[in-house]
Amino acid sequence: MEAIIKLENAVIRQQQNTILKEVSLEIAEGEFVYLVGRVGSGKTSLLKTLYAELPLKYGNGEIAGYKLNKLKKSQVAYLRRKCGIVFQDFKLLTDRNVYANLEFVLKATGWKDRKAIRERINEVLEKVGLPDKRDKFPHQLSGGEQQRVVLARALLNAPPIILADEPTGNIDPETAYQLVELLKDICDSGKTVIIATHQYDLIHRFPGRVFRCENGTLHEDFSFALPPVIIPETEAETEILTEIEETETEMEIKVEVSIDAEVINEPEKTPEKDKKKDDDNDSDIVGFELI
């Protein structure tokens, strides 16, 4: 499939400082992608480069058909319409309710017809599961609900790409799962989703491609393709998992004991001349006899 995001030997910079270099990646339409890495490793800078808040001066980059290194000022707004942005610092406007927050964005992007605006706002609020919160002000919503409204706002112009920087940063684990599940559903409807996160449990629960910012560059990280950690949701699941863990531990102990027994019962094979040396090194076997 054709890549909707492409970087080739790109240098990601903040002011005059190089944050990441030799960055190459290709992301296809409809992919679910995580960006991980330590604090300050360059995740936000990379996302900001993708939506042209930071300029790309060295290397090549293309997003939704726009060439990042040859971008004209007049194209920036059009490129940004291709990206729904869920960033911590793109907060909701506190002086107006949810509906007015969303209406503001639609009007700013050229929507005029009141009926069409109302229908679109109802659609996105429905999508994020908040149709009954349209009249609430941001301070009347929980952190998770506010993040959903931010996501609804990102979806307004039906962008093919969603860029989310730590979208679950300030919300509790269960609400975080619900938000990422929503992002996954959005991805399954054909959009490309990139999430920068420190929460690896999200990756195990909702697998995707993972890229890691490390040592001043970016590489794809395949270690998350290991079997997922199962997180119990109900008391019954917790009991089953505990039982499995206990059985596994019991089996491990049995195996260890039988191996120990074999070691202890094994006939002496050491030639006489080496016996003294072996005896000196066998303190661990003496320990087994205590079992």
Ligand SMILES: Nc1ncnc2c1ncn2[C@@H]1O[C@H](COP(=O)(O)OP(=O)(O)OP(=O)(O)O)[C@@H](O)[C@H]1O
């Ligand atoms: N506006 C700025 N001006 C100069 N340097 C900056 C600016 N913003 C970030 N940096 C620097 O760029 C580097 C990468 O920061 P960035 O925010 O991209 O990292 P990050 O991986 O997103 O970190 P975190 O996990 O904390 O969000 C850091 O060394 C940071 O200090």
